[in-house]
Amino acid sequence: MGMKKRDAFPALIAVLIFAGCAAHRPYEAQIARTTPGTASATATITVRPAPDTAELARRIDTAIDTSEFLKPAVTGVMVTDLGGRVLYSRNGEKLFTPASTAKVFTAVASLHYLGSEYRFETHLYTDAAKNVYIKGFGDPSFSTGDLYSMAVHFAQMGVRKVNDIVVDDSYYDTLRLGHGWMWDDDPYPFMARLSALSLDWNIIEVTVRPTKVGKPPAVSIFPPSRFIKVKNEAVTVDSGRTRIKVNRVLVDNENWVVVSGKIRKGSKEVVKYRNIENPTLHVGYVFASMLKELGVRVAGRVRRDTVPSNATLIYVHRSKPLFEIVADMLKASNNQKAEMLLKAVGAAVDSPPGTSAKGIKAVKLLLSEQVLGADTLQFRLVDGSGLSRYDLISPKLHVSLLRWAFQNRKLMPEFLTAMPIGGVDGTLEKRMQWDSGGRHVRAKTGTMSGVSALTGYVWPDGKQPLVFSILMNNFVGSARHAQAVQDEIVRAIYEWYVGAPPDTTGKEQ
Numbered sequence: 001m002g003m004k005k006r007d008a009f010p011a012l013i014a015v016l017i018f019a020g021c022a023a024h025r026p027y028e029a030q031i032a033r034t035t036p037g038t039a040s041a042t043a044t045i046t047v048r049p050a051p052d053t054a055e056l057a058r059r060i061d062t063a064i065d066t067s068e069f070l071k072p073a074v075t076g077v078m079v080t081d082l083g084g085r086v087l088y089s090r091n092g093e094k095l096f097t098p099a100s101t102a103k104v105f106t107a108v109a110s111l112h113y114l115g116s117e118y119r120f121e122t123h124l125y126t127d128a129a130k131n132v133y134i135k136g137f138g139d140p141s142f143s144t145g146d147l148y149s150m151a152v153h154f155a156q157m158g159v160r161k162v163n164d165i166v167v168d169d170s171y172y173d174t175l176r177l178g179h180g181w182m183w184d185d186d187p188y189p190f191m192a193r194l195s196a197l198s199l200d201w202n203i204i205e206v207t208v209r210p211t212k213v214g215k216p217p218a219v220s221i222f223p224p225s226r227f228i229k230v231k232n233e234a235v236t237v238d239s240g241r242t243r244i245k246v247n248r249v250l251v252d253n254e255n256w257v258v259v260s261g262k263i264r265k266g267s268k269e270v271v272k273y274r275n276i277e278n279p280t281l282h283v284g285y286v287f288a289s290m291l292k293e294l295g296v297r298v299a300g301r302v303r304r305d306t307v308p309s310n311a312t313l314i315y316v317h318r319s320k321p322l323f324e325i326v327a328d329m330l331k332a333s334n335n336q337k338a339e340m341l342l343k344a345v346g347a348a349v350d351s352p353p354g355t356s357a358k359g360i361k362a363v364k365l366l367l368s369e370q371v372l373g374a375d376t377l378q379f380r381l382v383d384g385s386g387l388s389r390y391d392l393i394s395p396k397l398h399v400s401l402l403r404w405a406f407q408n409r410k411l412m413p414e415f416l417t418a419m420p421i422g423g424v425d426g427t428l429e430k431r432m433q434w435d436s437g438g439r440h441v442r443a444k445t446g447t448m449s450g451v452s453a454l455t456g457y458v459w460p461d462g463k464q465p466l467v468f469s470i471l472m473n474n475f476v477g478s479a480r481h482a483q484a485v486q487d488e489i490v491r492a493i494y495e496w497y498v499g500a501p502p503d504t505t506g507k508e509q
Contacts, residue, residue, distance in 0.1 A: 189274065227286070
């Protein structure tokens with residue numbers, strides 16, 4: 001359980017599971033150049049009369065109408081300038097399942113209510129009975145490395161024996177799943193459980209390595225603890241293809257990892273990631289393993305409770321700033337981080353415990369009071385990640401939110417930094433390669449069975465950005481066909497906008 005793997009684990013699973021990449025500061029010179037100075041939080045945008053949009057409509061209509069894949073589907077598209085002028089609309093006001101494009105609402109709300117420099121805390125306490133308490137305040141980025149630093153600090157105090165390890169997740173409610181999540185998405189990482197005290201996104205790493213022919217392969221769990229039990233039904237074979245299945249099941253309130261199938265001798269190890277039940281207790285068991293490694297004996301048990309008033313605070317871990325967490329969430333499209341942020345907003349705007357319902361109420365308040373008076377009866381949001389099939393959003397509401405976010409100087413630089421860049425990083429790394437050097441597209445993707453979406457900005461050099469939203473529902477087959485059409489639409493917007501003649505008049509809106 002060396003420090004190298006302990007520190008690298010969160011970054012590794014970000015790449016392998018969510019395709020996340022590093023954040024970038026976007027076009028800061030251009031932001032300063034194109035946002036007029038004003039004392040208010042919302043920038044004044046100079047809006048020019050749009051050129052003829054017939055060619056733009058022709059190219060977008062052609063991309064959609066000539067796609068055999070999309071013929072049985074329903075597609076909604078809206079393109080506007082920053083002033084709200086509609087340049088193209090197709091089912092723009094109709095409701096669609098947004099998938100992960102719903103995360104832009106969570107991102108904007110968290111930056112708006114909490115502030116870009118907000119940091120989550122995780123506290124360590126002791127009491128006179130030699131119990132140790134860990135209390136989480138909703139840090140979605142808390143990692144095995146962070147927990148180990150906490151354990152090292154405790155061991156350096158000279159304590160060699162403790163009684164119980166008590167884990168406190170009372171800052172959020174105890175609902176571990178989002179409203180409308182599908183039961184058959186278990187045990188995959190994108191449906192990780194939620195807790196105010198979480199570790200590595202509440203995901204474990206399962207590694208399967210071949211041994212001798214006819215023998216079970218070696219199975220290891222990271223981070224190691226007695227909380228995860230293994231049932232190894234797999235076998236090492238001398239030929240054939242490796243076919244390993246890793247399941248995570250709950251038996252008598254215990255997490256069991258069941259490994260089955262075959263792994264060929266001499267082949268590479270197989271690494272899978274799975275979610276876990278009771279994530280709060282998981283933190284306590286991992287901490288107990290760390291203390292044992294550091295020479296501290298745990299004589300009692302791991303249990304869930306609240307920190308008593310007479311406990312002494314001995315260590316505070318502070319997360320990286322919120323704008324970095326939002327970037328990780330959007331670029332990697334991390335569901336667990338989105339849901340944790342939604343509950344954090346609920347706790348801050350209302351009161352602890354943070355709940356999804358309180359967070360959604362705050363998002364609706366933002367939309368109704370700030371985002372062009374959006375009617376909260378004209379859409380439905382029930383979670384922070386878009387994993388729920390109950391979410392219903394229109395392209396119009398998407399572009400309204402993005403226009404407002406761009407014009408709000410308190411969150412605009414951080415929000416744009418957090419968005420995936422076409423052809424460069426995040427979930428758009430392998431898309432829009434035609435623009436990888438230009439970095440002119442920043443957009444959030446959304447994908448689930450029968451749903452593909454893309455919403456964001458097209459920002460050519462020397463121009464104000466255009467805002468777009470593309471929502472595609474009710475198709476059968478791989479989403480990559482829908483994504484190809486989306487990329488074609490975005491390229492059409494860019495090329496049309498770049499080729500448009502310069503404006504000579506304008507007005508303030």
